[in-house]
Amino acid sequence: MRSVGLITEYNPFHNGHLHHLQQSLKAAEAEVSVAVMSGHFLQRGEPALVDKWVRTEMALAAGVDLVIELPFPWACNSAPYFALGAVQALNSLAGIDALCFGSEAGELSNLQKLSGLLRQQRQTITEQTARLLRQGVNFPTAREQVISELCDDSQLAQLLAQPNNILAIEYLHALTETRSTIRPLTIQRIGAGYHQRQAVGEIASATGIRAMLAADEKISAYLPRPVQPVLQAALKAGRQSSEELLLRLLLARLNLGVDSLAGIYQIEHGLQHRLVEKAEQASIYKDFVTDCKSRQLTRTRVQRSLCYLLNGVGKEFMTESLQRGPLYLHLLGCSRAGEEFLAHYRKEFQLPLISNYSRITAQLKKYYGAKSADYRLAAQQLELELRATRNFTLLIKSWPGGRRNQDYYQAVRRARGN
Numbered sequence: 001m002r003s004v005g006l007i008t009e010y011n012p013f014h015n016g017h018l019h020h021l022q023q024s025l026k027a028a029e030a031e032v033s034v035a036v037m038s039g040h041f042l043q044r045g046e047p048a049l050v051d052k053w054v055r056t057e058m059a060l061a062a063g064v065d066l067v068i069e070l071p072f073p074w075a076c077n078s079a080p081y082f083a084l085g086a087v088q089a090l091n092s093l094a095g096i097d098a099l100c101f102g103s104e105a106g107e108l109s110n111l112q113k114l115s116g117l118l119r120q121q122r123q124t125i126t127e128q129t130a131r132l133l134r135q136g137v138n139f140p141t142a143r144e145q146v147i148s149e150l151c152d153d154s155q156l157a158q159l160l161a162q163p164n165n166i167l168a169i170e171y172l173h174a175l176t177e178t179r180s181t182i183r184p185l186t187i188q189r190i191g192a193g194y195h196q197r198q199a200v201g202e203i204a205s206a207t208g209i210r211a212m213l214a215a216d217e218k219i220s221a222y223l224p225r226p227v228q229p230v231l232q233a234a235l236k237a238g239r240q241s242s243e244e245l246l247l248r249l250l251l252a253r254l255n256l257g258v259d260s261l262a263g264i265y266q267i268e269h270g271l272q273h274r275l276v277e278k279a280e281q282a283s284i285y286k287d288f289v290t291d292c293k294s295r296q297l298t299r300t301r302v303q304r305s306l307c308y309l310l311n312g313v314g315k316e317f318m319t320e321s322l323q324r325g326p327l328y329l330h331l332l333g334c335s336r337a338g339e340e341f342l343a344h345y346r347k348e349f350q351l352p353l354i355s356n357y358s359r360i361t362a363q364l365k366k367y368y369g370a371k372s373a374d375y376r377l378a379a380q381q382l383e384l385e386l387r388a389t390r391n392f393t394l395l396i397k398s399w400p401g402g403r404r405n406q407d408y409y410q411a412v413r414r415a416r417g418n
Helices: 015-028 052-062 079-092 108-120 122-134 139-151 154-161 163-177 206-214 228-236 243-254 271-279 285-292 299-310 315-324 336-348 357-368 373-395
Strands: 003-008 032-038 066-070 098-103 183-188 329-334
Touching: 003 015, 003 079, 015 032, 015 052, 015 098, 015 183, 032 052, 032 079, 032 336, 052 066, 052 228, 052 329, 066 079, 066 336, 079 163, 098 163, 108 122, 108 139, 108 154, 108 163, 108 183, 122 139, 139 154, 154 163, 163 183, 243 271, 243 285, 243 299, 243 373, 271 285, 271 299, 285 299, 315 373, 329 336, 357 373
Parallel strands: 003 032, 003 098, 032 066, 098 183
Antiparallel strands: 066 329
């Protein structure tokens, strides 16, 4: 049973994602697709459009066979950690033959050259980038400039200006760093670019689709037909997240003052003072983020810091988690082929794969030992996941009521026909 891994957010699932899924299965000659998908807070520091179960249902409707949640410490983090956590998750499933990712480059050779350079010259790149940051150059520009000088190839360095290439290079690095047996594959990204808001044919980026929704424009042409009713039902029910509610929660937290921000991951080097100062007059979330960013702090970095603030993510916990890796995985959904994959490889899994949260504490204690350091950290990773879900329910425009600890009450999603 050959399988291909996909690293995803599906925010929401669109025609470009369907192309990626279909071409990945073809390139890997695979029968089963396994998506590692971010939960409620995403890599660029944004709450998801809709919750992780709706996004799982969209993925299954489009033909994905397994959806596994990427835990928060890696899902809401910079590209290197996002890639590392996702690759660690795929490695732990034991039966993944290939990882296929989209890239603007569309072929591996130059991406592998850059990945090798980043690995071999990591200390020099870090030091020279920091020097440029102190001179007021922003991080993406600084890193591209340093790498261009090191490799004496400006065209190669320019690959780092494109977001999917950046992630692709980090996936390759993570595969090497973890000594993974998973084979890397890449396909050409088609249609609208990652940040492009205008559609190209029937392909619109997730960013563009969310902008269309905000402008009350029709989006059905850019979604696979089986996905459309899933997302439409969620939006009709008011299950999308709200930036207005996000800002209110953040301002309430910032009203506690600068001292209350001590110990929050990545809120440092004066950012804490800037956040509290700008919160005083903030009325629109996007404008608030713009006011808080600086030449050294990108918009994405500020947004992630705000996610850490909202969810109470501590520095010590993150440092320990990022060093140790995910200590359990959450099964969100599967098809019949996905169930067969699980049955075939379950005994070889290197991490607990949790499908029923009513027994998760007992499962983690049994796996790690109730008094072990790994169990303590696994319990902290679990509590962060639960807290992120509770907080996400506070962002939903029309919360239907009921318990907010949704991870305990939402069943594993099954593909129709299962």
